[in-house]
Amino acid sequence: MEWFNALLADNRIFTPNTIAFYWEGLVTTTQLVFLSLLVGLVLAVPLAIGRSSRHRWISLPIYVYTYVFRGTPLLIQLYIIYYGVVFFDGIQETFLWPMLREAFYPALIAFTLNTAAYTTEIFRGAIKATSRGEIEAARAYGMSPGLTMRRIILPSAFRRALPAYGNEVIFMLHASAIASVVTLMDLTGAARFVYARFYAPFEAFLFAAAIYLCLTFAILFFFRWLEKRLLAHLRPQSG
Amino acid sequence: MKKLLTVSLLGLAIAAGTAQARDYDHVRFGVDIPYEPMEYRDADGELTGFDIDLGNALCAEIGVTCEWIEQEWDGIIPGLLARNYDAIMSSMTINDERRQTVLFSDPYITIPGAWFAPAGSEIEEINEEALADKSIGVQRGTTFDSYVTDNYGSVANVSRYSTADDMVLDLQSQRLDLVFLEFIVGQVTLLENHEGEYQVVGEMVTEPEEYFGEGFGIAFRPRDEALAERFNEALATLKEDGTYDEIFERYFGEE
Numbered sequence: 001m002e003w004f005n006a007l008l009a010d011n012r013i014f015t016p017n018t019i020a021f022y023w024e025g026l027v028t029t030t031q032l033v034f035l036s037l038l039v040g041l042v043l044a045v046p047l048a049i050g051r052s053s054r055h056r057w058i059s060l061p062i063y064v065y066t067y068v069f070r071g072t073p074l075l076i077q078l079y080i081i082y083y084g085v086v087f088f089d090g091i092q093e094t095f096l097w098p099m100l101r102e103a104f105y106p107a108l109i110a111f112t113l114n115t116a117a118y119t120t121e122i123f124r125g126a127i128k129a130t131s132r133g134e135i136e137a138a139r140a141y142g143m144s145p146g147l148t149m150r151r152i153i154l155p156s157a158f159r160r161a162l163p164a165y166g167n168e169v170i171f172m173l174h175a176s177a178i179a180s181v182v183t184l185m186d187l188t189g190a191a192r193f194v195y196a197r198f199y200a201p202f203e204a205f206l207f208a209a210a211i212y213l214c215l216t217f218a219i220l221f222f223f224r225w226l227e228k229r230l231l232a233h234l235r236p237q238s239g
Numbered sequence: 240m241k242k243l244l245t246v247s248l249l250g251l252a253i254a255a256g257t258a259q260a261r262d263y264d265h266v267r268f269g270v271d272i273p274y275e276p277m278e279y280r281d282a283d284g285e286l287t288g289f290d291i292d293l294g295n296a297l298c299a300e301i302g303v304t305c306e307w308i309e310q311e312w313d314g315i316i317p318g319l320l321a322r323n324y325d326a327i328m329s330s331m332t333i334n335d336e337r338r339q340t341v342l343f344s345d346p347y348i349t350i351p352g353a354w355f356a357p358a359g360s361e362i363e364e365i366n367e368e369a370l371a372d373k374s375i376g377v378q379r380g381t382t383f384d385s386y387v388t389d390n391y392g393s394v395a396n397v398s399r400y401s402t403a404d405d406m407v408l409d410l411q412s413q414r415l416d417l418v419f420l421e422f423i424v425g426q427v428t429l430l431e432n433h434e435g436e437y438q439v440v441g442e443m444v445t446e447p448e449e450y451f452g453e454g455f456g457i458a459f460r461p462r463d464e465a466l467a468e469r470f471n472e473a474l475a476t477l478k479e480d481g482t483y484d485e486i487f488e489r490y491f492g493e494e
Contacts, residue, residue, distance in 0.1 A: 086412035101374075101414050103398070183376075183398035183409075193399065196313040196380025199340050 013198050014207070018190075025190030026211060032104070032186065033176050036111035037169060043116040048123030049149065062120065069117035075178050077114060082106040082182045103182045115172050122164045126157035159230050166223035170216055177212075187211055263466055265304050267324035268294055271312040274403065275427045276490045277330040289490040293347060294328045294457075296482055300473040311401065313380045316340055319460060326459050326466070330421070332382045333453040342461045344470045346454030348487075351443035352383050353422040355429050357410070358438050362417060365441035370395040376406040376418040383419050386450040403428060410437075419444075423491065 051062040069077065085091060085100045099105045130153045138148040180189030191208035195201050270290065273279035278288035286307055298305035308324045319327050319341060330350075333343045356362055362369050371394045377384040379399035387397055398415065400406040407428050409415045418425070422443055429437040445451050459467045477483040 083408065086414075092413050097413075103414075181401070183400060185399075189399070192313065192379065197385060198336070199316045201317055 011203075013194060013200050013203050018194050021185070021190040021193055022187070022207065022211070025185055025187040025208075028104075028179070028184060028189075029173075029176055029186040030215075032108060032111060032179060032184075033169075033173050036108055036115055036176075037172055039108075039112045040115035040119055043112070044119035044123055045154075047116065047120040048127060051120055051124045052127045066117040066120050069114050070121065074110065074114050074175050075181070078107060078110040078178060078182060081110045103179075103184045107179050107182060107184055111172065111176065114175075115168065118168050118171075119165065122161050122168060123157060125164075126161035127153055129160060130156060162223065162227055162230060166219070166227075169219050169223070173212070173215055173219065263303055263325060263463075265306065266298060266326060266466070267306045267308055268329075269310045269315050269318050269324040269327045270307050270329040271310060271315055274330055274424060276423060277421075289348070289486065290328050290330060290455075292486045292489065293477075293483070296477055296486060297470055297473045300476055300482075301469050312378065313401070316458070319458060322460075325463070326457050326470075328457045330455050331458055332451065333456040334382060334450065336385075337458070340461075341458040342464065342467055343456035343458055344467050345474060346456050347474055349445070349451075349454035351422050351445045352386065352419060352451060353425055353443050354417050354419050354440040355410070355425045355437050356417040356440045357413075358436055360417065360438070360440065362440050367391065367394050372396070373416040374398060374414065376400055376409060376415040378403055378406065378420065382450045383421070386444070387419050 047062050047065075050058045051066070053059045082103065085106060091097055091100065134152050134156065135148060138152045143151065176186060177188040179186040180192055183189075185193070187208050191204045194207075195204035198204070270278050270286075272286070272288075274288070276288055278286070278290045281287045291307065294307075295305055306324075310318045310323065310329075312329070315327055315329060315331075316337065318324065327341070331337070333346055337343070354365055362373070370391050374396045375387055375391065376398050377387050377400070379401060384397075384399060387395075391397070398406075398409070400409070403420060403424055406415070406418050406420070410418050410429075411433075417440060422439075425437075425439070430439075457467070457470055474483075
C-alpha cells in the first residue's frame with residue numbers, strides 16, 4: 001500500500017477527497033444499473049409472454065411500448081421523465097414527491113422502462129424460437145398451455161436468451177453514464193466533477209473508464225460462467 | 240518507413256518548439272451563454288451582455304477585430320488550450336487553481352455570490368446547521384461549486400448543473416431548497432423574472448479570497464503575455480475615459 005500512498009501524495013487530482021467522489025459515483029452507478037435491470041427483468045417476463053400472445057389486444061399495446069422505448073434515445077426519455085414529472089399539478093403535495101424530488105428515482109424509472117422494453121423483445125424472440133416439437137410433446141402429455149409455458153417454453157427460452165441478455169446488461173451499464181445530466185453523482189458525474197475542478201480531462205475520464213472496464217469484465221465473466229452451466233447441453237461433445 | 244516517421248516526428252518537434260506567440264489582429268473569445276446579464280442573447284438573438292460589450296470595447300481600443308465563440312462552461316479552458324479561441328471572457332473568476340493552466344488579465348469586475356431561496360423559505364441564515372440535509376444547486380465546475388462543496392458538501396446535498404437555467408428550473412419545481420450563484424445572475428433570473436417568489440438568504444459572499452476575492456478576468460494561453468498586456472492597458476484606458484462606467488451602468492444600473 002505504500003507505493004499507492006506515495007502515488008496519491010504525488011498528484012493534486014487523486015486526493016482522498018476525489019477518490020471519495022469516485023467511490024460515491026461507483027455506488028450510485030451500481031445501484032442504478034442493478035435495480036433497473038432487476039425491475040426491468042421482472043417486468044419483461046410477463047410482457048414477453050403477452051407480446052407473443054395471439055390476441056392482438058394483448059400483444060399490440062406491448063408492441064407499441066417496446067417500439068417507443070427502443071425507438072427513442074434513452075437520454076431523451078430521461079429528460080422527459082425527470083423534467084416531465086413536475087408538470088403534473090400538485091405533484092409536490094403527493095406522497096410520491098419525496099421520491100421523485102431526488103434525481104435518482106426519475107433516472108431509475110427511465111432506465112427500468114428502457115431496459116424492460118429491450119429485454120421484452122429479447123425474450124419474445126427466444127419464446128418464438130421454441131421448437132414446435134417440444135410444445136407438441138408437452139400437449140401430448142396433457143399439459144395445459146400455462147403449464148407448458150412454465151415448464152417447457154420459459155426455461156428453454158431463458159437459456160437461449162442468455163447471450164443476448166448479457167449484452168443488454170453491459171449496454172445498460174454503459175448507458176447509465178448519462179445519469180449525470182440530471183445531477184446524479186454517478187461514475188461519469190464524478191469524472192465530470194474532477195474534470196471541471198482540476199481541468200484534467202484525461203486523468204479524470206481515464207480513471208472512470210478503467211472502473212467501467214472492470215465492471216464490464218465482471219459482468220462478462222458472470223454471464224460466461226452462467227452460459228457454461230446452463231447451456232452445457234448445447235456445446236459440442238468432446239472425448 | 241521507420242526513418243521517415245522519425246524524421247517527420249523530429250520535424251514536428253522543431254516546428255512546435257519554434258512556434259511563437261503571434262501578433263493578433265483578430266481575437267476569438269470563448270464564451271458560455273446564457274448568463275444574464277453577463278452574456279446572453281437578447282430578444283433578437285443578438286449576443287449581448289456586460290462581458291460582450293466590454294470585450295468589444297476593449298478590442299476597439301486595441302484596434303483588433305473580435306469574434307465570439309460559444310462554448311459550454313465545463314470545456315471552456317480545454318477549448319482555449321486546444322486553440323479553438325484565443326481568450327476566454329465569460330465571467331471567469333480568477334483563482335490559483337486556474338492560474339496553473341491559464342494566464343489572467345487584470346480583474347475587470349468583482350461580483351459577489353449569493354444564496355437564493357423561495358420566498359417564505361424557513362432558512363434564514365447560512366450555516367452548517369441550517370443547511371443540514373438541504374438540497375443546494377450550483378453550476379458544475381464553477382468557483383461557487385468548489386465553495387459550496389468544500390464548506391457544506393458534508394452536511395447538505397449538492398446538485399451540480401450544466402447551466403444556471405436547469406438549476407432555476409429545479410428550484411421552481413421544489414427539487415432544490417436553495418441555489419448559490421452570482422448575485423447578478425440570480426437577481427435577473429430569479430428576483431426580476433419572478434417578482435416576489437424568491438429572496439436572497441443570508442449575506443452576500445465575497446470571502447475567502449481563495450474562491451471569490453480576485454474578481455473576473457480574461458483568460459489567455461500562458462504564452463500570450465503580450466496580448467494580455469495589451470488588454471490590461473486597454474482596460475485601464477477604458478476605466479479612465481468613462482467607457483467602462485457607461486457599460487457598467489447599462490447592465491447594473493448606478494452603483
